Amino acid sequence: MGSTVTDEAAKTSTASSRPGYGALLRTRGAWTFLLPGFAARQPFAMLTLSIVLLVQHTTGSYGAAGAAAAVTGVSMALFAPYSGRLADRYGQRAVLVPGVLVHTVSGLSLTALALAHAPLWALFLAAVPTGASVPQVGPMVRARWGVKLQGSPLMGTAAAFESVTDELTFVFGPLLATALCTAVTPAAGLLTEAALTLVGGLLFAAQKSTQPAVSVTAGPARVGHGSALRTPGVRVLVVTFLGIGSVFGGMQVSLAAFTESIGEPGLNGVLYGVFAAGNMLSGIVCGAIAWRTAPQRRLVVGYAALALTASALWTAHSVLLLAALGLLVGMCIAPSLITGYTLVEALVPARARTEAFTWLTGAVALGQAAAVTVAGQLEDRLWGGSGFLVPMGGTVLALLTLVALRSALIARQETQTVARGVGHRSPVTVD
Numbered sequence: 001m002g003s004t005v006t007d008e009a010a011k012t013s014t015a016s017s018r019p020g021y022g023a024l025l026r027t028r029g030a031w032t033f034l035l036p037g038f039a040a041r042q043p044f045a046m047l048t049l050s051i052v053l054l055v056q057h058t059t060g061s062y063g064a065a066g067a068a069a070a071v072t073g074v075s076m077a078l079f080a081p082y083s084g085r086l087a088d089r090y091g092q093r094a095v096l097v098p099g100v101l102v103h104t105v106s107g108l109s110l111t112a113l114a115l116a117h118a119p120l121w122a123l124f125l126a127a128v129p130t131g132a133s134v135p136q137v138g139p140m141v142r143a144r145w146g147v148k149l150q151g152s153p154l155m156g157t158a159a160a161f162e163s164v165t166d167e168l169t170f171v172f173g174p175l176l177a178t179a180l181c182t183a184v185t186p187a188a189g190l191l192t193e194a195a196l197t198l199v200g201g202l203l204f205a206a207q208k209s210t211q212p213a214v215s216v217t218a219g220p221a222r223v224g225h226g227s228a229l230r231t232p233g234v235r236v237l238v239v240t241f242l243g244i245g246s247v248f249g250g251m252q253v254s255l256a257a258f259t260e261s262i263g264e265p266g267l268n269g270v271l272y273g274v275f276a277a278g279n280m281l282s283g284i285v286c287g288a289i290a291w292r293t294a295p296q297r298r299l300v301v302g303y304a305a306l307a308l309t310a311s312a313l314w315t316a317h318s319v320l321l322l323a324a325l326g327l328l329v330g331m332c333i334a335p336s337l338i339t340g341y342t343l344v345e346a347l348v349p350a351r352a353r354t355e356a357f358t359w360l361t362g363a364v365a366l367g368q369a370a371a372v373t374v375a376g377q378l379e380d381r382l383w384g385g386s387g388f389l390v391p392m393g394g395t396v397l398a399l400l401t402l403v404a405l406r407s408a409l410i411a412r413q414e415t416q417t418v419a420r421g422v423g424h425r426s427p428v429t430v431d
Contacts, residue, residue, distance in 0.1 A: 024157045033144050033210045038165060040200030041137040043193040045173025047130075048073065048368060049252050049272070050181065050189030051110070052376075055123065056256070057186040058114050066253050066376025068114075068123045073249070073369025075131030077362040081229070083136050084358030088351060092140050092211045100201035103133035107194035111187050131365075135201045138166055139357030140211075142341065146353055147212045156291075159342045163334050164283040174252075174276065178269030212354070228356035232408035233347040237340050238363040239401045240303065244333060245367020246394025247310055251275055251326065252368075253375040254313075254387035258322065267319065274323045278330025279337075286338050295339045295346075296409040302335035303402055307395035314388035329391070343409055367394060 024030070048069045056065035087095045110126040145158040180188035228234050251272060259268040291298060309328045316322040340360060348356040371394060375387030 021157060021161060024154050024161055027148050027154070029210055030145075030148065033141060033204065033207045034165075036200060036203035036207060037137055037141040038169070038200075039196065040135060040204040041141075041166070042169050042173060042200065043197045044134060044138070045169040045276075046177040046189060046193040046196075047107075047134065048249070048372065049174050049177045049256070050193055051127070052253060052256060052372065053177065053181040054111065054114050054186045054190055057181075058117055059120075061380060062253060062257055062376040063380040064120055064376075066372040066374075067120065068127055069249075070369040070373040071124045071127040072131035072134075073245075073365045073372070075128045076134045077131075077366030077369065079132040080134070080136055080139075080358040080362035080365065081355055084139055084355035085227070085352075087136070087140060087143075088212070088354045089214065091214050092143075092354075093205045093208055096135055096137075096140075096201055096205040099133045099135050100198055100205070102129060103135065103201075104194045104198045106130040106133060107190055107197070111190045111194075115187055134365075135197060135204075136354075136358050136361060137201070137204055138162065139354055139361055140204075141165075142357050143212050143354040144210050146345070148210070155345055156342055159345070160283055160286050160338045162341065163286075163338045164280055166337070168280050172273075174272040175269040178266065178272075182266050228348050228352040228359055231347050231356075232405075233343065233410075234356055234359060236402065236405045236408045237343065238359055240299070240336065240340060240398050241360045241363035242367035242370075243303075243395045243398025244306075244336060245364040245369075246371040246398075247306070247329060247333065247391040248364065249368035249371025250375045250387055250390035250394070251313075251329075253372050253379060254385065254390075255322075255326075257379040257387060258385060262319070264319075271319070271323055271326055275326035275330040278327040279334045280330075282331040283334035283338060286335050295343050296406055299336060299339040299343070299409070300402060300406055302332060302339065303395070303399050306332035306336055307392075307399045310391040310395045313391055314385055316388070317385065347409070370394075 051069040051072060052062075052065045054065075055068045056062055059065065083095055083099065106126060106129040110123065110130050113122050113126050142159070142162050145155070145162070149155050149158055176192070177189040180192055229238075255271050255275075256265070256268045259265050259271065306329065309325065309332050313322075313325055313329065316325050341357065344353065344356045344360070371390045375390045378386040378389065
């Protein structure tokens, strides 16, 4: 059905109990979608921060800036799963090309309105299609790995690699957005984001040979019945990823406000880059470890560490301490992300996997949107640094939900033989 890994990669992965990145990257045809995919997902890490910096510059309010960014995030969260379902049904290219074009036009419109000092409601109107049309390249790349690595022990390595790639974009994206907005012009971040989306998205869409096959059971009724959100474990993961989104959003607004308050706005990208670098480095390590602990338990332990470190952010009152805490928080995020995406492989059948990945990505965006709104209001109305309370609250609430419902993350034993001949576990859930 799909392509297989190369002989060399297969030998490496079966001869060792710890499949490595080298074997993964030797997968035949992988680079044809990895390189354009990296370019196409880079703007995702720039969008929220670019909006915050531009709108704050034109309005003077972090509350307004956070609200505009939040509308974008909510729109993306609501439309991302639908985009993923359409990609499963009609193919990734059919969804990507129009989405990229709409996003580019909408982003340019939002930039023009902000520079024209348009009222906030006008910015909201432009922010809706900007967020709704964000290309879901990360989930699409993960779905392509699922096709290439059917039944391979490299799937866990691929999940880790994708998390590392995501975080690499969050290292460069905020740095690039901050540098452009502070050294060139406040509009440069959004303009660059729109240009990268257009070029990277079209290049990725052109890689037709590696996209998953269109589902043959794509009738409207069948698609609705097979929605990934009907799986209880996916719903638990959505809540978990909402908490992760609260960390991203709270950090973006609060770091911007902190560096502005000390007269060093250029440090914003550096501090956020340190946070993202911790995420990336721990992701590299996680992908290189042959885990023997059940993924459900790893997720609970890793998330508890995330909630603990995120709860200390609001106490930091110096650049060095904030950088150190940000590094620790970042290091705790990657294990949770990797484990969550890995669990999707066991919980969701292949025909709904792109949609499942977009539910998780959308949950991060929704959590981020809520966080930038609340953190912006806190920074405007309370003391400097009060926005860091948002990551604490978001992760603690998500942890409580995860602990209470963690049994839903265990794939039902009787369903794991379905479609086993092609390397998939397709759980059947009982609602």
